[in-house]
Amino acid sequence: MVERRLEENAQPETLSGEWRSLVNDWSADREAFPKVSWNKTMMWIFLLSDVFVFTLLLVGYMAVRLTTQEAWPDTGEVFALTIMGHDFPLLLIAIMTFILITSSGTMAMAVNFGYRRNRKMAALFLLFTVLLGASFVGMQAYEWTDLIQKGVRPWENPMGAPQFGAVFFMITGFHGLHVSIGVIYLLTVAIKVLKGDYDRRGNYEPVEVAGLYWHFVDLVWVFIFAFFYLL
Amino acid sequence: MVTVASADAHEHHEPQSFITKYVWSQDHKVIAIQYSLTAIAVGLVALVLSGLMRIQLGFPDSGLVDASSYYQFMTLHGMIMVIYLLTALFLGGFGNYLIPLMVGARDMVFPYLNMLSYWFYLVSVLVLMASFFVPDGPTGAGWTLYPPQAITGGTPGADWGILTMLLSLAIFIVAATMGSLNYVTTVLQARTKGMTLMRMPLTVWGIFVASIMALLAFPALFVAAVMMMLDATMGTSFFMPAIIAMGQQLPHEGGSPLLFQHLFWFFGHPEVYIVALPAFGLVSDLISTHARKNIFGYHMMVWAIVIIGGLSFFVWAHHMYVSGMNLSFGFFFAISTLVIAVPTAIKVYNWILTLWKGDIHLTVPMLYAIGFVVTFVVGGLTGLFLGNVIVDIPLADTYFVVAHFHMVMGVAPILVVFGGIHHWFPKVTGRMMNDTLGRLHFWITFLGTYVIFFPMHYLGVLGMPRRYFDYDYEFIPQSALDLNTFITIVALVVAAAQILFLYNMIWSAFRGRPSGGNPWGATSLEWQTPQTPPGHGNWGPAVPEVHRWAYDYNVPGASADFVPQTEPQRGPSQGHGHGPEQPGEKGHS
Numbered sequence: 001m002v003e004r005r006l007e008e009n010a011q012p013e014t015l016s017g018e019w020r021s022l023v024n025d026w027s028a029d030r031e032a033f034p035k036v037s038w039n040k041t042m043m044w045i046f047l048l049s050d051v052f053v054f055t056l057l058l059v060g061y062m063a064v065r066l067t068t069q070e071a072w073p074d075t076g077e078v079f080a081l082t083i084m085g086h087d088f089p090l091l092l093i094a095i096m097t098f099i100l101i102t103s104s105g106t107m108a109m110a111v112n113f114g115y116r117r118n119r120k121m122a123a124l125f126l127l128f129t130v131l132l133g134a135s136f137v138g139m140q141a142y143e144w145t146d147l148i149q150k151g152v153r154p155w156e157n158p159m160g161a162p163q164f165g166a167v168f169f170m171i172t173g174f175h176g177l178h179v180s181i182g183v184i185y186l187l188t189v190a191i192k193v194l195k196g197d198y199d200r201r202g203n204y205e206p207v208e209v210a211g212l213y214w215h216f217v218d219l220v221w222v223f224i225f226a227f228f229y230l231l
Numbered sequence: 232m233v234t235v236a237s238a239d240a241h242e243h244h245e246p247q248s249f250i251t252k253y254v255w256s257q258d259h260k261v262i263a264i265q266y267s268l269t270a271i272a273v274g275l276v277a278l279v280l281s282g283l284m285r286i287q288l289g290f291p292d293s294g295l296v297d298a299s300s301y302y303q304f305m306t307l308h309g310m311i312m313v314i315y316l317l318t319a320l321f322l323g324g325f326g327n328y329l330i331p332l333m334v335g336a337r338d339m340v341f342p343y344l345n346m347l348s349y350w351f352y353l354v355s356v357l358v359l360m361a362s363f364f365v366p367d368g369p370t371g372a373g374w375t376l377y378p379p380q381a382i383t384g385g386t387p388g389a390d391w392g393i394l395t396m397l398l399s400l401a402i403f404i405v406a407a408t409m410g411s412l413n414y415v416t417t418v419l420q421a422r423t424k425g426m427t428l429m430r431m432p433l434t435v436w437g438i439f440v441a442s443i444m445a446l447l448a449f450p451a452l453f454v455a456a457v458m459m460m461l462d463a464t465m466g467t468s469f470f471m472p473a474i475i476a477m478g479q480q481l482p483h484e485g486g487s488p489l490l491f492q493h494l495f496w497f498f499g500h501p502e503v504y505i506v507a508l509p510a511f512g513l514v515s516d517l518i519s520t521h522a523r524k525n526i527f528g529y530h531m532m533v534w535a536i537v538i539i540g541g542l543s544f545f546v547w548a549h550h551m552y553v554s555g556m557n558l559s560f561g562f563f564f565a566i567s568t569l570v571i572a573v574p575t576a577i578k579v580y581n582w583i584l585t586l587w588k589g590d591i592h593l594t595v596p597m598l599y600a601i602g603f604v605v606t607f608v609v610g611g612l613t614g615l616f617l618g619n620v621i622v623d624i625p626l627a628d629t630y631f632v633v634a635h636f637h638m639v640m641g642v643a644p645i646l647v648v649f650g651g652i653h654h655w656f657p658k659v660t661g662r663m664m665n666d667t668l669g670r671l672h673f674w675i676t677f678l679g680t681y682v683i684f685f686p687m688h689y690l691g692v693l694g695m696p697r698r699y700f701d702y703d704y705e706f707i708p709q710s711a712l713d714l715n716t717f718i719t720i721v722a723l724v725v726a727a728a729q730i731l732f733l734y735n736m737i738w739s740a741f742r743g744r745p746s747g748g749n750p751w752g753a754t755s756l757e758w759q760t761p762q763t764p765p766g767h768g769n770w771g772p773a774v775p776e777v778h779r780w781a782y783d784y785n786v787p788g789a790s791a792d793f794v795p796q797t798e799p800q801r802g803p804s805q806g807h808g809h810g811p812e813q814p815g816e817k818g819h820s
Contacts, residue, residue, distance in 0.1 A: 026428060027428065027429060029424055029427045030422050030423065031419070031421075031422070032419040033420065037420075038340040038416055038420055038421070041416045041419060042412050045412055045443075045446065048447070049408060049446040049447065049450060050450075052446075052447050052451070053453060056450055056451050057454055060458060060490060060494065063489075063493075064468075064469055064485070064487055064490065068468075068485035068486075069484070069485050070485065154461060154466065155467055155482065161485060163467070163468060163469070163485055163486070166467035166468065166469060170457070170458070170467075174457075
């Protein structure tokens with residue numbers, strides 16, 4: 001840990017405060033982001049790449065929504081849940097969104113407990129997150145079944161533009177895949193926490209790295225919710 | 232101890248058996264060689280395909296190639312050369328070998344991921360090659376794979392061919408992502424003591440920025456590939472408008488073929504620079520080393536690389552002026568395209584000013600480097616024609632375009648590949664490549680490519696359309712056929728001359744003159760390894776410490792005409808390598 005900065009004093013005097021520390025970091029030897037591990041760096045860069053994947057999927061959705069000749073179905077009606085004879089527009093999606101955002105909270109708690117070296121609580125909150133994520137995937141499966149029963153297919157859609165079905169299955173499928181991978185990933189991390197792997201290593205950072213991924217998946221859902229379900 | 236991740240903190244076990252050492256290897260040097268050899272092998276396939284196409288164009292009556300095969304060869308030639316050869320070779324080959332050695336790391340930060348990256352790449356190549364054996368052969372949609380024709384009947388390989396192609400691309404993207412994550416993280420976080428970002432050799436800068444671009448551009452191709460796969464298999468209509476083909480209404484409607492073109496070129500144009508930026512970096516180091524002079528305007532060179540990388544994400548639609556896109560966009564994209572000429576010109580001027588009054592050694596790598604600069608200028612100038620909407624419209628889809636992109640992103644980067652292989656071969660094998668064979672190969676290749684591609688500009692202006700299997704020489708003058716025959720003969724000679732290079736590489740690897748550790752008298756870290764070729768872990772017991780930039784050639788008062796990066800600075804300012812004694816910043820070269 002000695003001599004991390006090579007040339008602290010070589011910077012121009014005109015810079016001060018945060019700018020100076022930014023320049024120091026970037027002009028430093030060894031690491032452009034000191035105190036950030038290789039794993040965390042890689043996860044951030046990977047997520048940046050994944051941002052482009054989801055952005056382009058959403059842009060593709062917007063483009064075909066503009067070009068299709070038939071009317072786009074009203075998502076409020078399509079995704080309505082009928083309870084006791086009343087239609088609640090987007091109710092299921094609202095619950096799913098709520099669950100996923102809650103899971104971000106439990107994930108943050110798990111990271112927090114990890115850094116406090118509270119093995120049991122960290123594992124507990126990780127398992128909470130896994131449970132919430134799995135229930136999200138379950139509801140998505142229900143939503144898919146529901147739409148398929150209404151006759152929506154990737155290639156056709158009785159309620160209007162066929163692209164609605166295509167986009168729906170592609171985007172929610174791709175996001176659901178991310179959530180499912182996340183559930184497995186978090187489960188693995190939770191097992192490692194329980195086994196005490198990170199206690200022995202003296203470092204709970206893998207929990208945080210997994211958390212980065214999970215928060216990203218949640219954030220992407222917010223955009224999908226906004227652009228696909230609300231608009 | 233979050234920041235435990237320094238290069239020394241990792242235990243490096245030397246692999247013992249042949250399998251772990253050369254096959255399932257996690258050593259970046261072995262992976263680099265695996266990547267390079269695979270890329271060269273698949274590149275040879277593409278070279279043969281281009282020869283077959285040229286035979287058809289030069290001798291239309293030969294009957295060697297039928298129309299379907301011609302389109303299939305054309306598609307595979309383009310795709311292989313751009314992605315499976317150049318991208319893989321620059322990032323997976325040169326990037327893997329040079330990044331850890333040049334920044335003073337013991338290996339890539341994630342060796343296992345690095346190994347996976349290669350094996351995914353190999354699988355993608357095998358899937359691509361498998362497309363030659365599927366029922367309808369490989370896709371003949373052109374390397375841009377434009378829908379709707381890519382997946383409608385009548386196009387060769389519209390069933391199986393296009394699916395294997397898309398699948399192979401998707402696997403390649405996974406491989407490239409794993410590789411690029413490694414390269415970027417290694418450059419950012421695993422440099423040795425004293426190696427600041429602004430002391431990195433330009434090779435590392437070029438590959439670094441290209442890797443970031445790969446991470447941001449390949450998602451577009453991935454998304455496009457997924458959507459097209461759904462269109463082809465599930466009957467969705469992302470890219471497919473309502474079409475009547477062979478008198479039948481196809482089961483598609485309402486899609487947007489333009490969307491594919493936008494997605495493809497949002498990947499495709501950065502892809503040009505994913506290939507070009509590493510070439511820029513390599514060539515800068517080649518020129519500086521063999522002209523025994525510090526690179527002119529190092530900071531400018533770095534910023535030019537970064538700015539080109541950034542700008543290249545805002546120019547994609549200049550490939551689409553004639554696509555039916557709203558032409559008002561065309562003028563925006565024409566401007567952004569021409570703006571890229573500024574940082575590019577800075578780089579060219581800096582290469583020339585590096586050569587200016589240098590102690591130029593006309594070694595084989597230097598010949599290739601100069602060849603690159605010349606070729607890049609020629610190809611870049613025709614880019615100015617095509618970047619302008621009004622000039623592009625008559626020239627679009629003619630041989631002028633073929634000549635342009637072959638010069639600027641075919642021949643030019645390949646010359647750098649040859650130069651780079653000649654330059655770093657001694658480090659990889661411990662032996663020099665044969666000089667006479669190298670020179671012979673250089674002159675045949677360099678002059679040959681001009682004889683091949685210069686006349687194509689003329690053919691383009693004559694109005695000869697590209698991607699035609701055969702021409703009715705009524706509307707193009709008969710002389711065009713003679714010119715095509717001439718080009719074909721030269722192309723076959725140049726293609727055959729590549730055997731010289733292959734032979735040279737194989738022969739020199741076993742029989743070449745032993746080179747010693749630093750045959751070129753170069754300054755950068757990879758030449759200062761204790762062993763040549765570098766052993767596992769690269770640096771022996773201690774990683775090197777860097778005290779200066781990579782371009783201290785012919786420093787006044789120094790004992791040799793180069794000062795390695797590991798050499799401590801003299802005088803009171805020791806340890807302040809960014810300080811006053813750096814010649815590049817003071818400009819007293």
